[in-house]
Amino acid sequence: MAHAHGSAAAASRNRLVAVLGLSLVILVVEATGALASHSLALLADAGHMLTDASGIGLALLAIWFAGRPATNGRTFGYLRVEIMAAVANALLLFGVAAFILYEAWQRLSAPPEVASGLMLAVALVGLAANGVSLRLLRQAQGESLNMRGAYLEVMGDFAGSAAVIVAALVIAATGWAQADAVASVAIALLILPRTLALLRDATDVLLEATPKGIDMDHVRQHILDAPGVVDCHDLHAWTITSGMNVVSAHVIVADGADPALTLDALCQCLSDDFDIEHSTFQLETADRRRLEERSHA
Numbered sequence: 001m002a003h004a005h006g007s008a009a010a011a012s013r014n015r016l017v018a019v020l021g022l023s024l025v026i027l028v029v030e031a032t033g034a035l036a037s038h039s040l041a042l043l044a045d046a047g048h049m050l051t052d053a054s055g056i057g058l059a060l061l062a063i064w065f066a067g068r069p070a071t072n073g074r075t076f077g078y079l080r081v082e083i084m085a086a087v088a089n090a091l092l093l094f095g096v097a098a099f100i101l102y103e104a105w106q107r108l109s110a111p112p113e114v115a116s117g118l119m120l121a122v123a124l125v126g127l128a129a130n131g132v133s134l135r136l137l138r139q140a141q142g143e144s145l146n147m148r149g150a151y152l153e154v155m156g157d158f159a160g161s162a163a164v165i166v167a168a169l170v171i172a173a174t175g176w177a178q179a180d181a182v183a184s185v186a187i188a189l190l191i192l193p194r195t196l197a198l199l200r201d202a203t204d205v206l207l208e209a210t211p212k213g214i215d216m217d218h219v220r221q222h223i224l225d226a227p228g229v230v231d232c233h234d235l236h237a238w239t240i241t242s243g244m245n246v247v248s249a250h251v252i253v254a255d256g257a258d259p260a261l262t263l264d265a266l267c268q269c270l271s272d273d274f275d276i277e278h279s280t281f282q283l284e285t286a287d288r289r290r291l292e293e294r295s296h297a
Contacts (some may be wrong), residue, residue: 013063015140016150016276019133022057023049024159026129032058033122037115041167041183042122044100048187049126051096052153055089059150059258061180076282079241080272083205089149090199092193093156100188104181113178119180120168130154148201152194208238211245222274223249226265228257230286240278248280259283 027049034042065078133154142150142276167183201212210216214237223232231252239245247270253262263281270276 001227013060016056016060016063016147019150019154020060020138021051022129022133023053023056023154026051028124028274030122030126031193033118036205037118037122038112038170039055039114039164039180039188040100040103040118042119042162042163044096044184044187045126045164047096047099047125047159048093048153048157048160048191051092052088052150052157055085055153056150058085058088059147061085065199076240076288079244080206082241083202085150086198086202087206089153089203091193093195093198097191097195100184100191104184104188107181107184108178111181114171114177114180116168116171120165123161123164127158127165130158130161134158137166137249149198152198156187156194159190161238163187163190188250205239205241208245210217210237211239214245214276218273219247219270223251223266226251226262226269228253228259228262229266230254235237238278245274245276246278246280248282250284251286252286255285 004135005080027046029277030042030046030049033039053289060083063082065081068078070077083094092103134151136153137151140147163183163186167179167231169181204212216235216237219237220232222231229251233252234246235249236246237247251262251266253259262283267279270279
């Protein structure tokens with residue numbers, strides 16, 4: 001019978017909702033301030049905030065899907081929607097970074113007059129609000145790719161607000177209007193490396209790569225060390241969604257071995273040493289291995 005699996009991100013839903021609310025407030029404040037001050041850096045930060053709000057909304061939608069019960073047609077439910085949302089977040093961030101870089105290039109040659117005082121005031125508000133959001137997500141970001149994506153987006157906004165503050169101070173002190181475009185480039189460059197890392201991790205999950213931190217040779221040795229085990233083959237490890245790693249293997253047991261004792265040892269080993277709660281083992285005798293080899297010939 002199909003059964004439901006929990007998602008690590010679901011435990012942090014309330015924090016994510018709070019961060020979404022803060023992001024929407026900052027978005028409105030920065031967009032208004034950007035239009036009033038003619039600051040591209042503020043507009044870039046507002047655009048990044050729009051992406052954050054969209055990404056966090058996707059993350060919340062993914063958590064809702066992940067909480068839906070599994071069915072006979074979808075035995076793992078909708079847990080992979082969370083990973084797909086992480087990919088969508090990364091693609092949105094790439095688009096925002098490209099737009100910022102293009103606009104900054106245009107403004108470096110013909111910078112408009114910028115109201116540095118208003119620019120500074122709005123950036124300080126954004127910095128404070130982003131600091132609150134980072135504190136809300138700091139612990140949860142280690143538990144889920146979606147939460148990590150939200151955390152990285154807010155971190156980028158925090159750094160972006162700091163860059164806007166520096167640019168506003170430079171413009172106020174020197175009158176060098178290009179500082180606004182330079183700050184915009186800095187914001188875009190802050191976005192890209194973290195976005196690449198997020199996309200790589202999410203893609204690894206979709207490709208069912210070996211989970212990070214799991215040494216398959218070590219796992220194999222633990223299996224072989226279990227009582228009654230003489231060999232194993234078809235050993236696989238992958239991630240269903242953040243915080244849910246899975247292992248499956250065909251395990252050859254010795255004649256006369258106690259299957260229940262062997263299974264208990266295998267499951268306890270993976271749970272305690274590798275934090276893998278979902279494992280599937282097919283116990284076989286040596287003659288079964290020969291039958292499988294013939295069937296695959």
